[in-house]
Amino acid sequence: MLLALPPVALQAQSKTTYDRAILGGTVMDPATGLNAVRNLGIQAGRIAAVTTDAIRGRDTIAARGLVVAPGFIDVHAHGQTAETYRFQALDGVTSSFELELGTADVAAWYAARAAGQRINYGVSIGHIKVRMAALRDSGMVMPVGPGAYQVATAADVGEITRRLQAGLDAGAVSVGAGFTYTPAATHDELLAVFRVAARSKAPVHVHIRNGEAGLTEALDLARASGAPLHVVHINSAGNAATPAMLAMITEARRTGMDVSTEAYPYTAGMTEIQSATVQDLYRTATDSTLAEIEWPRTGERMNRERFMKYSAVGGPVVLYRNTEPMVTAAIASPLAMIGSDAYWQDGTGHPRTTGTFSRVLGRYAREQHALSLMEALRKMTFMPAQRLEARVPAMRRKGRLAPGADADITIFDPATVRDQSTYREPTLPPVGIAYVLVNGVPVVARGQAVEGVTPGRAIRAPHGRQ
Ligand SMILES: [Zn+2]
Numbered sequence: 482m483l484l485a486l487p488p489v490a491l492q493a494q495s496k497t498t499y500d501r502a503i504l505g506g507t508v509m510d511p512a513t514g515l516n517a518v519r520n521l522g523i524q525a526g527r528i529a530a531v532t533t534d535a536i537r538g539r540d541t542i543a544a545r546g547l548v549v550a551p552g553f554i555d556v557h558a559h560g561q562t563a564e565t566y567r568f569q570a571l572d573g574v575t576s577s578f579e580l581e582l583g584t585a586d587v588a589a590w591y592a593a594r595a596a597g598q599r600i601n602y603g604v605s606i607g608h609i610k611v612r613m614a615a616l617r618d619s620g621m622v623m624p625v626g627p628g629a630y631q632v633a634t635a636a637d638v639g640e641i642t643r644r645l646q647a648g649l650d651a652g653a654v655s656v657g658a659g660f661t662y663t664p665a666a667t668h669d670e671l672l673a674v675f676r677v678a679a680r681s682k683a684p685v686h687v688h689i690r691n692g693e694a695g696l697t698e699a700l701d702l703a704r705a706s707g708a709p710l711h712v713v714h715i716n717s718a719g720n721a722a723t724p725a726m727l728a729m730i731t732e733a734r735r736t737g738m739d740v741s742t743e744a745y746p747y748t749a750g751m752t753e754i755q756s757a758t759v760q761d762l763y764r765t766a767t768d769s770t771l772a773e774i775e776w777p778r779t780g781e782r783m784n785r786e787r788f789m790k791y792s793a794v795g796g797p798v799v800l801y802r803n804t805e806p807m808v809t810a811a812i813a814s815p816l817a818m819i820g821s822d823a824y825w826q827d828g829t830g831h832p833r834t835t836g837t838f839s840r841v842l843g844r845y846a847r848e849q850h851a852l853s854l855m856e857a858l859r860k861m862t863f864m865p866a867q868r869l870e871a872r873v874p875a876m877r878r879k880g881r882l883a884p885g886a887d888a889d890i891t892i893f894d895p896a897t898v899r900d901q902s903t904y905r906e907p908t909l910p911p912v913g914i915a916y917v918l919v920n921g922v923p924v925v926a927r928g929q930a931v932e933g934v935t936p937g938r939a940i941r942a943p944h945g946r947q
Contacts (some may be wrong), residue, residue, distance in 0.1 A: 497937025506544025606648025
C-alpha cells in the first residue's frame with residue numbers, strides 16, 4: 482500500500498542490484514573447487530549470486546587481485562569475548578567456537594552474547610567445566626582442586642552426565658573434554674561422558690593425554706560408545722609422535738570410525754600453570770626441562786624456584802615442546818583442520834590468537850609450499866563446517882561460497898597475507914586480510930577493524946528451549 486513502485490518493477494530491480502557486490506576477485510571455494518574470477522552478489526545476509534555477469538550492488542567491494550574465500554571457521558578458540566572476537570576477525574575468522582573447555586551452562590553462555598557480537602559464535606557443554614561445577618572446584622579457568630584430582634562417586638558421575646545432557650538439550654554444538662586437565666576422571670567416568678555424546682550424535686572434542694597411548698585411549702572410548710571423536714591440537718598432543726598419530730587416525734577412519742583432528746601453526750603451546758596438565762608434566766622435572774616453560778609477562782624461562790613461585794601466583798605459560806617439522810606434518814596433513822586454540826586473558830596470550838589463519842596462508846602455503854592455497858582454505862572453511870553440520874544444520878550454510886550460503890566471506894591478498902604477532906607482542910594484527918564479512922556485513926574493511934558492528938549470530942544445535 483505504501484510502495485511507490487509496482488511489485489513487478491521491484492522484483493526486476495532486486496534481480497540486478499544486490500545489497501552488496503564483491504567485484505572481480507578470484508573466488509576460491511573448496512567445497513566445489515571453483516578457483517576463478519567471479520562477481521559475488523549478497524542479499525539479506527546470504528550469497529545470492531556467484532557469476533561472470535556484470536552485477537550491481539548498493540555497496541561494492543573491488544576485489545581484483547584478491548582471493549575471495551569462505552570466512553574462516555575456528556573450532557577451537559578460548560576467550561570468546563568482544564576483544565578476542567575482534568582479534569580473530571582481523572585474522573579472517575567469521576565463526577569462532579569454544580569446544581574443548583566449553584561451558585557448564587550452555588543457555589547462560591549464549592544469553593551472555595545475545596546482545597550482538599562481531600562474529601558468529603558457539604560452544605560445547607564441557608566435561609572439564611561440568612566436573613568443576615559438580616565437584617566444587619575453585620579454579621578460575623581450569624580445575625585446580627577436586628575438579629582435577631578427586632575421583633567422582635557414582636552419584637557424582639550421575640550428576641555430571643545429567644548436566645552434560647542438559648547442555649546438549651540446550652543446543653550445545655558438541656561435548657568438550659580434556660583428560661590431562663581431569664586426571665582423576667576414571668575410565669568409567671569418561672565412558673559415561675562419551676555415551677551421553679553418542680546418544681545426541683555429538684562429537685567429543687578431546688584434549689587427549691600425550692602421545693600414542695593418549696590417542697589409543699580416546700579411540701577406544703569412541704569405539705566403545707559410538708560417539709564421533711575430534712582430537713584437538715594433534716601437534717601439541719603428539720609432539721614427536723604427531724606423524725604416527727596421524728597414521729593412527731587414518732587407520733581408524735578406514736575402519737569406519739568418525740574421527741577428525743585439528744592443528745595450530747606454532748611450535749609452542751600455552752596453558753594455565755596451575756592446571757593439572759602443567760603440574761603433572763613438570764612436578765619432578767629438572768631445571769633444564771623446566772627451561773622449556775616461559776612466563777610470558779616477563780619472558781623469563783623457568784627453573785625450579787621460578788616454577789614454584791609462579792605456580793603459586795597462577796597465569797598462562799608458554800610451553801616450547803614442539804619442533805617445526807612436527808608442526809608442518811600436522812598443518813600439511815589432509816586430516817587436520819586448522820584450529821587456533823586462541824588463548825588470551827587479562828592482557829596475556831599466545832600469538833595464535835591473532836595470527837593462526839594468516840600464518841598458515843602466508844608461511845605454510847605461500848612460502849613453504851607445505852600445502853596448496855586451496856587445501857589450506859579447505860582446512861579452515863569446508864572441513865570444519867562438515868565436521869559440525871550433522872548436529873548443527875546451520876553449518877551447512879557455512880564454509881562455502883555458493884548461492885544460499887551465509888555471506889561469511891574473507892577477502893585477502895595471497896601475495897602478502899601473513900601473521901605478525903609474536904610471543905612478545907601477541908596482539909599484532911596480520912597483514913593482507915583486506916575484508917571480512919559476517920552475514921553480509923563488513924567487520925574488517927581495507928585491513929582495519931570496523932567498529933560498532935555486531936552481525937555475528939549464535940550457532941547452536943536445534944534445541945527446545947533457550
Ligand atoms: Zn585449548
